[in-house]
Amino acid sequence: MSQTVPPILSVHPTRALVDETFKVLVENLPPASPVTIRSLHHSEDQDYWEAYGHYISDHRGTVSVSEDLSFGGTYTGKEPMGLLWSMRPVPGSRRGLRLRKMNVCTPMLVDISVYSGHEGFGDRAPLALALTERWYMAPGVKRIEIREKGVRGTLFIPPGPGPFPGLLDMWGGGGGLLEYRSALLASRSYAALALEYFSAGELVSAELQLKYFETAFNILRDHPQVMPDRVGLFGLSLGSLVSLYLATASTAIKPRCCVCISGNHSYPRGKPLSGIYEELSRNSHKVRVDENNHVIWRDMGLAIMSNPLNNMDMGKINCPLLLVNGLDDQNWPAVESAEDIAQLMRAAGKEHLLTRLTYPDAGHLIEPPFSPHFRATNFIESVRKQKVVMLWGGQTKPHSDAQEDSWRQIQSFLQLHMYNSPTPRAKL
Numbered sequence: 435m436s437q438t439v440p441p442i443l444s445v446h447p448t449r450a451l452v453d454e455t456f457k458v459l460v461e462n463l464p465p466a467s468p469v470t471i472r473s474l475h476h477s478e479d480q481d482y483w484e485a486y487g488h489y490i491s492d493h494r495g496t497v498s499v500s501e502d503l504s505f506g507g508t509y510t511g512k513e514p515m516g517l518l519w520s521m522r523p524v525p526g527s528r529r530g531l532r533l534r535k536m537n538v539c540t541p542m543l544v545d546i547s548v549y550s551g552h553e554g555f556g557d558r559a560p561l562a563l564a565l566t567e568r569w570y571m572a573p574g575v576k577r578i579e580i581r582e583k584g585v586r587g588t589l590f591i592p593p594g595p596g597p598f599p600g601l602l603d604m605w606g607g608g609g610g611l612l613e614y615r616s617a618l619l620a621s622r623s624y625a626a627l628a629l630e631y632f633s634a635g636e637l638v639s640a641e642l643q644l645k646y647f648e649t650a651f652n653i654l655r656d657h658p659q660v661m662p663d664r665v666g667l668f669g670l671s672l673g674s675l676v677s678l679y680l681a682t683a684s685t686a687i688k689p690r691c692c693v694c695i696s697g698n699h700s701y702p703r704g705k706p707l708s709g710i711y712e713e714l715s716r717n718s719h720k721v722r723v724d725e726n727n728h729v730i731w732r733d734m735g736l737a738i739m740s741n742p743l744n745n746m747d748m749g750k751i752n753c754p755l756l757l758v759n760g761l762d763d764q765n766w767p768a769v770e771s772a773e774d775i776a777q778l779m780r781a782a783g784k785e786h787l788l789t790r791l792t793y794p795d796a797g798h799l800i801e802p803p804f805s806p807h808f809r810a811t812n813f814i815e816s817v818r819k820q821k822v823v824m825l826w827g828g829q830t831k832p833h834s835d836a837q838e839d840s841w842r843q844i845q846s847f848l849q850l851h852m853y854n855s856p857t858p859r860a861k862l
Contacts, residue, residue: 439462440462440562441460441461441462441561441562442460442462443458443459443546443547443548443563443564444458444459444461444564445457445459445566446459447566448564448565448566448567449541450567450569451568451570451618451621452568452569452570452618452802452803452804452805453618453622453802453804455500456514457498457499457500457514458471458498458499458500458546458564459499460489460491460496460497460498460562461495462495463491463495463496463497464491464495466491466492466493467490467491467495467550468489468490468550468551468552469488469490469491469497469548469549469550469551469552469561470486470488470489470507470548470549470551470552470555471489471497471517471548471549472484472486472517472546472555472556472560473485473517473518473521473545473546474544474547475521475543475544477533478535478536478537479531481523481531481533482527483523483524484523485507485508485516485518485520485522486507486508486517487499487504487505487507487508487513487516488506488507488552489502490505497548499513500512508521508522515803515804515838517544517546518544518804518806519805519807519838520806520830520831520834521806522806530811530823531811531812532811532812533805534614535570536612538570538571538577538617539571539577541567541568542567542568542569542570543566543568544566545564546563546564547560547561547562547563547564548560548561548562549561570613570615570617570618570621571617571620572592572593573593574593574594575590575617575620575621577589577590577617578590578591580650583653584646585629585646585650585653587611587627587628587630587650588616588627588628589616589625589627589628589654590613590616590620590627590628591620591625591659592620592621592622592623592625594623596625596658596659597625597659598624598659599623599624599625599660599664599666599690599852599853600624600627600654600655600660600664601625601627601654601665601667601668601848602626602627602629602647602650602654602665602666602667602668602689603615603616603626603627603628603629604667604672604673604674604677605628605673606671606672607632607671609632611628611630614802616628618802619668622845624848624852625654625657625660627650627653629647631646631676631707632672643707644680644683647680648684648687651665651667651680651687651689652686652687655687663690664690664852665687665689665690666691666848666851666852667680667681667691667692667694668692669692669695670694670695670696670697670800671697671765671798672697674695674696674697675697675698675699676707677689677692677697678692678694678755678775679701681753681755682746682748682751688752688753689753690754690852691754691755691756692754693847694755694756694757695758695800695840696759696763696765696768696799697768697771698739698766699746699771699774700713700739700744700745700746701744702743702744703743703744713738720736720737721733724825726823727823728810728823729815729822729823729824729825730765730825731765732763732765732766735765735766735767736767739771748779748782749778749779749781749782752784753851754787754788754847754851755779756843756844757790758793758800758840758843758844759790759793760793760795760796760797760827760828760833761792761793761795762794762795762827762828762833763796763797763826763828764797764798765797765824765827766798768798769792772790791839791840793833793835793836793839793840795829795832795833796827796828796829796832796837797809797828798828800836800837800840801837802837802841803834803837803838803841804837804838805837807829807830807837808826809825809826809827810824810825810826811823811826812824
């Protein structure tokens with residue numbers, strides 16, 4: 435591709451929150467030229483992730499990722515954000531990788547480049563380069579480490595005078611302290627406490643009781659920048675189980691609302707949280723593997739849920755509840771759990787409190803928008819205490835669509851029930 439004026443590649447905005455869209459534009463190409471536009475990210479784990487689309491420039495010598503069709507690559511069609519959600523480890527990478535931001539005080543840096551041609555583009559030097567920053571934490575968000583009353587976590591406070599509605603944010607059985615969703619929620623005007631209750635595959639306390647979560651909830655509620663009557667629960671997977679556990683069993687706290695992603699309501703009543711391990715172990719013979727030796731927990735979950743004594747009394751819930759699930763969840767029968775929750779709430783006259791979002795071909799790990807899809811990743815299995823590759827499910831395009839739509843719906847749900855307003859607050 436020879437020409438006098440070199441191609442110009444631009445990304446707008448160059449800095450944005452991870453749930454915001456960008457526009458990628460290539461100009462000064464010869465008309466009808468085949469080009470490949472590629473994204474590349476070097477993760478904190480020192481792995482490389484990439485996505486790319488094959489395009490043909492228009493009569494003006496321009497390619498707009500937001501408006502033009504990709505004819506191949508890691509995504510096809512008109513996909514404005516395909517350079518992010520279709521990211522995958524570069525060939526030759528380690529098995530079972532998952533991309534997660536651990537240091538939310540720094541941006542996710544993504545290199546965007548354009549190459550001549552489609553096939554074998556990686557062997558050529560790029561025609562143009564651009565760098566974009568993707569942030570979980572907006573300017574002015576405060577990050578505060580919490581180590582009090584036995585509770586471990588990180589509190590994020592939005593910029594501005596406040597006070598703000600609060601969210602107790604809980605991840606799943608992978609353990610550790612994950613801050614990126616809380617940082618993003620704070621960037622959207624919610625004080626969010628990322629709670630650690632698992633560490634290296636073990637409970638923070640072997641006999642972890644309801645009191646630990648009640649204490650964390652009250653730490654958040656009592657913060658001077660938090661509206662004490664507007665504190666909700668936000669969980670994914672095991673974090674959703676904990677959220678439902680708090681909303682139905684606790685007499686000490688009153689959550690304003692609950693958001694539960696890929697969760698379930700199956701839990702041995704009257705036992706500490708560690709009791710779930712007993713149920714997992716008791717039904718571990720139901721764990722199976724697929725043709726790729728990926729571990730599937732779904733049947734184990736169905737066995738646990740089949741015992742009514744394991745299911746929470748959902749008739750006791752007294753706050754609005756949003757359930758978000760994927761129909762291709764291979765890790766847990768979350769859709770079946772949601773149906774059972776709906777029946778239990780209906781029988782108790784509480785169905786008006788329930789909102790359900792169910793997405794075809796979406797898997798278990800429904801994350802903030804434009805996050806890469808992970809069908810199977812490395813996982814420390816709590817049942818047998820060994821490293822496995824866990825099958826989460828989902829197909830990349832529909833799963834990514836589910837992440838984008840569900841985040842939008844979650845924001846609307848929170849806006850309605852935490853701010854008492856159906857009108858979204860302005861972007862930062």
